[in-house]
Amino acid sequence: MARTLHHDSFIDAITKLADFTDTEIAVIDQKFATRDIKRKTNLLRPGAIAREVYYIYSGCMRLYYEKDGEDISAYFFTEGMFAGAYDSFMTAQPSRHAIEALEDCHMRVISQSDFQSLFTLVPHMNELVRKIVEERFISLHQLFTSHLLDSPEERYRGLLEHRPDLLRRVPQHQIATFLGVTPVSLSRIKGRVARS
Numbered sequence: 001m002a003r004t005l006h007h008d009s010f011i012d013a014i015t016k017l018a019d020f021t022d023t024e025i026a027v028i029d030q031k032f033a034t035r036d037i038k039r040k041t042n043l044l045r046p047g048a049i050a051r052e053v054y055y056i057y058s059g060c061m062r063l064y065y066e067k068d069g070e071d072i073s074a075y076f077f078t079e080g081m082f083a084g085a086y087d088s089f090m091t092a093q094p095s096r097h098a099i100e101a102l103e104d105c106h107m108r109v110i111s112q113s114d115f116q117s118l119f120t121l122v123p124h125m126n127e128l129v130r131k132i133v134e135e136r137f138i139s140l141h142q143l144f145t146s147h148l149l150d151s152p153e154e155r156y157r158g159l160l161e162h163r164p165d166l167l168r169r170v171p172q173h174q175i176a177t178f179l180g181v182t183p184v185s186l187s188r189i190k191g192r193v194a195r196s
Helices: 005-017 022-031 086-091 112-121 125-149 152-162 165-169 172-179 183-195
Strands: 033-037 042-044 052-058 061-067 070-077 097-101 105-111
Touching (some): 005 125, 022 112, 052 086, 105 112, 112 125, 152 172
Antiparallel strands (some): 061 097
């Protein structure tokens, strides 16, 4: 059966991370369903247990926290990324954060039960999960360090350098909370950077 371009990107992503046999790839491929979701769909709410993990073919998803009636953007997932509330998914504990689709998304999805079954069916599954978690840890560690050591303008410049697509795709007030500033401060930062 011929693979679609989207299908190939998923297979490419997992085979770059672990040395799977063709049989193992077929098993993983069968366990990950394909799904389309609409913009503004809530995939996870605070207090719920994350039951799925996603691979994004196209679209943008946001992981955020809610505090005192406001939400704080923590991370943005886009094309070619594995997405989810991993801590809740792995521990089956209620999540402190939420996930929503900021755009229409085309993705692969796996349930908790199917995910667990892969550890028995696919010997190299541990390697895949370890590398995905390592990548996420490094990314979050860099964000954490940036929030401690960099000024808001330096954080904005970093976003402009490493993930400029987010500035076009994500509402300004969500980018502002991600950077730890108000929308007004973000506008001023953007103005200063544009003039420099």
